[in-house]
Amino acid sequence: MSHEKRTLEFYVLAAFFTLFVLFLYGPLSAVFILSFQGPDGGLTFPLNGVSVHWFFNLFEQQAVGDFGASFKRSFSLGLMVMIVNVVVSLLAGLAFRRKFKGSTVLFYLTVASLVVPSIIISLGIGVVFQQFGLKPAWYSSAFGAHLTWTLPFGVLIMFAVFNRFSPAYEEAARDLGATSWQTFAHVVLPMIAPSLIGVGLFGFTLSYDEFARTLMTSGTYNTLPLEIYGMTTNVTTPVLYALGTVTTLFSFSIILLALAIILVMRRRQAKVV
Amino acid sequence: MTPAMTDDETQGMAYPKPPITARIGKVASRIASYLQAVPLALILGFFFLLPILMIAVVSFWDYDFAGLYPDFLTMNYTDTLGSWVTWKTYLNTLKYTALVWGLTLLIGFWVAYFLAFHIRTTTMQMVLFLVCTVPFLTSNIIRMISWIPVLGRNGLVNTTLIEMGIIPSPIEWLLYSDFAVVLAMVHLNTLFMVTPIFNTLMRIDRSLIEAARDAGANGWQILWNVIIPLAKPGIAIGSIFVVTLVMADFSTVQVMSGGQSASVALMMKNQMSLLQYPAAAANAVVLLIVVLLMVAAILRVVDIRKEL
Numbered sequence: 001m002s003h004e005k006r007t008l009e010f011y012v013l014a015a016f017f018t019l020f021v022l023f024l025y026g027p028l029s030a031v032f033i034l035s036f037q038g039p040d041g042g043l044t045f046p047l048n049g050v051s052v053h054w055f056f057n058l059f060e061q062q063a064v065g066d067f068g069a070s071f072k073r074s075f076s077l078g079l080m081v082m083i084v085n086v087v088v089s090l091l092a093g094l095a096f097r098r099k100f101k102g103s104t105v106l107f108y109l110t111v112a113s114l115v116v117p118s119i120i121i122s123l124g125i126g127v128v129f130q131q132f133g134l135k136p137a138w139y140s141s142a143f144g145a146h147l148t149w150t151l152p153f154g155v156l157i158m159f160a161v162f163n164r165f166s167p168a169y170e171e172a173a174r175d176l177g178a179t180s181w182q183t184f185a186h187v188v189l190p191m192i193a194p195s196l197i198g199v200g201l202f203g204f205t206l207s208y209d210e211f212a213r214t215l216m217t218s219g220t221y222n223t224l225p226l227e228i229y230g231m232t233t234n235v236t237t238p239v240l241y242a243l244g245t246v247t248t249l250f251s252f253s254i255i256l257l258a259l260a261i262i263l264v265m266r267r268r269q270a271k272v273v
Numbered sequence: 274m275t276p277a278m279t280d281d282e283t284q285g286m287a288y289p290k291p292p293i294t295a296r297i298g299k300v301a302s303r304i305a306s307y308l309q310a311v312p313l314a315l316i317l318g319f320f321f322l323l324p325i326l327m328i329a330v331v332s333f334w335d336y337d338f339a340g341l342y343p344d345f346l347t348m349n350y351t352d353t354l355g356s357w358v359t360w361k362t363y364l365n366t367l368k369y370t371a372l373v374w375g376l377t378l379l380i381g382f383w384v385a386y387f388l389a390f391h392i393r394t395t396t397m398q399m400v401l402f403l404v405c406t407v408p409f410l411t412s413n414i415i416r417m418i419s420w421i422p423v424l425g426r427n428g429l430v431n432t433t434l435i436e437m438g439i440i441p442s443p444i445e446w447l448l449y450s451d452f453a454v455v456l457a458m459v460h461l462n463t464l465f466m467v468t469p470i471f472n473t474l475m476r477i478d479r480s481l482i483e484a485a486r487d488a489g490a491n492g493w494q495i496l497w498n499v500i501i502p503l504a505k506p507g508i509a510i511g512s513i514f515v516v517t518l519v520m521a522d523f524s525t526v527q528v529m530s531g532g533q534s535a536s537v538a539l540m541m542k543n544q545m546s547l548l549q550y551p552a553a554a555a556n557a558v559v560l561l562i563v564v565l566l567m568v569a570a571i572l573r574v575v576d577i578r579k580e581l
Contacts (some may be wrong), residue, residue: 009492013387017401020384023460024408027419030429034422044427088312095309098302106314113321115513115568117521119538120557124324127331127550131341144320151313205410211524212538216545228414232528241422244415251411259403 028248035241043238054242067227067243073138074224078208080139081146085154085203086196088147093158114152118212121148126216141217146207153206154199161195190269194262201258205251325561332554341550349555359540359556363563366536369451369526370519373458377515378508380459381466385507386500388467389474402471409464417457417528424448424456449531457529462518466511473507474500509575513568520564 030045038049058067092110096103113121125145129136136142169191173183211225218226224247231240335344353359384405392398408416423429424447431443446452477500485495523538537560544553 010391013383013391016383017387020380020463021404024405027423027460028408028411028416030422031415031419044422044425045429045432084316088316091309092313095306095313098306100303100306100310102314103306103310106310106317109317109322110313113317115517115564116321116325117517117538117557117560117564119521119523119541120328120561121321121324123541123545123550123553123557124328125320126545127554128324128327130550131327131331144316147316148321151316155313201410209410209412209414211414212521215542225412225414228412228418229524229528232414232418240418244412244418248411248415252407255407255410 031241031244032248034238035245037238037241041238043236043240054238055246057237057239058242058246066222067224070222070224070227071247073221074208077138077143077146077223078204080143081150081207082200082203084147085150086200088151089154089158089199090192090196092151092155093162096155096159097162110152110155113148114156118149119215121145122213122216129217135219136217137219138214138217138221138223141219142214142223145213145217146210149210149213150203150206153202157195157199157202158192161192165192194265197258197262197265201255204254208251208254328554328557331551332558334551334554336549336551349551350559352552353555353559362535362537362540365534366520366538369455369458369522369536370516372455373462373519374512374515376455376459377463377466378512381463381511382470382504382508384463385467385471385474388471389477405464405467413461414524414528416461417525420453420457420460420529421448424453449529449533451530451534453529454526454534457525458519458522461525462515465514465518466508469510469514470504470507473504477503505575509571512571516567516571517564520560520567 033047034041034043034045035054036050036052037047037054038051039053041048092106096107122145125141126136128134129141134140165188169187170183173187174180178186209225210223211229214223214226222230228240228243228247231243331341332349333345333347335342335346335348388398388401388405392401421428425431426443426445426448428448430447431440434440435443481499481503482495485499490498521538523536523542526534526536526539537556541553541556541560544550544556
């Protein structure tokens with residue numbers, strides 16, 4: 001199939017794909033351009049001069065919302081979720097390699113966690129904390145709520161990774177006299193490391209952008225998505241776009257960083273093998 | 274005793290019991306499995322299972338402005354199910370779900386099909402796939418807001434159309450309407466369709482397509498009789514994602530309809546902000562049952578177990 005001449009179907013679908021990419025990125029670039037709106041400009045085109053006024057506005061003025069503090073909270077929460085997501089998914093992935101009593105139940109519970117609506121989990125955790133007399137906070141209840149969304153992704157990725165993982169490498173290591181810890185640390189871990197970076201990336205970005213699950217569980221202090229959601233209803237200046245541009249660029253750089261690490265790891269592996 | 278059985282016995286005796294170290298190793302590895310599974314089980318138990326059970330319990334409780342009172346009332350359910358507003362809201366949510374499901378499936382399938390069958394190098398496939406995936410990893414709310422300068426009354430679409438002389442005055446229904454809600458939902462969720470379908474399409478053995486062509490099938494016949502049946506598990510997984518996400522959506526509906534349309538989750542959210550937790554819980558139980566029935570229906574049509 002791969003050496004045929006390009007057909008009409010190819011050109012039609014290529015045009016369709018291009019439109020799809022435009023559809024994905026077009027509105028985002030409108031926000032990006034409008035965040036450089038002049039000081040007198042409004043929420044829509046045309047640009048009324050070009051300036052970085054709204055970016056300064058974002059960092060100076062406190063009336064818009066506490067952008068700095070909520071960013072710090074979301075960033076810390078993202079890191080916490082990332083670390084726990086990687087460790088717990090890896091352990092669960094290892095556990096699922098062998099059949100154990102309750103493994104099916106645990107697997108279905110994990111999948112169910114992906115399917116049950118976010119707002120129901122948010123409400124449930126809110127009520128549990130209230131009834132047990134615990135104080136909800138972004139680092140406790142919201143942390144748990146985020147994990148119910150990121151862990152299923154992590155576990156399913158590890159599940160897929162270990163399904164395609166040949167035990168021959170471990171057997172070879174064992175035959176050469178490696179202990180089970182050495183086999184894990186020097187053979188298994190380096191091989192699955194790129195996937196673990198992926199699991200970490202999912203954990204961080206999904207948590208950093210999570211909104212519905214934080215709604216009832218964040219306690220007194222807002223995370224960044226909650227802050228932005230509040231801003232959509234009462235902010236009428238391009239400062240909203242400046243915030244959008246800053247957080248989106250931040251997400252992009254995190255994704256690029258993760259991809260770069262994965263690429264470097266793959267290269268190094270290719271050299272070794 | 275039949276000879277066969279003695280045979281069995283001698284065979285059984287021929288294999289001595291495994292040495293004690295091997296047996297310890299087996300027990301140890303079983304314990305290790307449990308220990309490795311414990312963190313996941315604990316987190317899901319406390320932050321997923323317990324909250325769901327709690328919602329089921331609280332949905333039967335009494336409440337007033339001051340707090341919740343343990344009880345066994347069916348009032349919350351009769352109030353919810355007996356209200357015309359609830360049924361209308363469900364209908365509206367189902368309408369969004371059906372529209373978004375249909376559109377994401379259509380778009381997602383052709384995007385995945387293009388990537389899987391028309392892009393010739395793996396590197397290019399991965400690059401284009403990442404181009405599609407990256408927006409999924411950025412903020413949903415920002416992506417919703419990004420439609421405002423495009424669709425607004427003085428937005429890009431309206432100004433362009435007016436300048437070109439196609440319309441005399443701005444189209445009002447572009448933003449803050451059902452159209453905007455569905456458009457934003459498709460924008461947010463198509464990737465959930467693309468990824469699993471792309472995954473199944475990539476696993477289709479290319480020789481099957483060659484065989485179909487050799488047997489005289491034309492392009493549409495190959496698509497309809499070979500590719501789509503084999504892509505069903507991916508379509509099912511994508512559908513589960515899209516259906517559950519849209520059924521549970523409240524932020525897109527709130528932001529993009531400008532507060533003019535309702536969804537089940539938005540109704541729940543409003544009850545929650547009024548601290549009517551038992552009423553919200555009853556709604557949650559009904560919504561959960563509806564969503565799980567939809568997932569079960571999808572799984573009845575397509576068996577996805579071999580995909581996992």
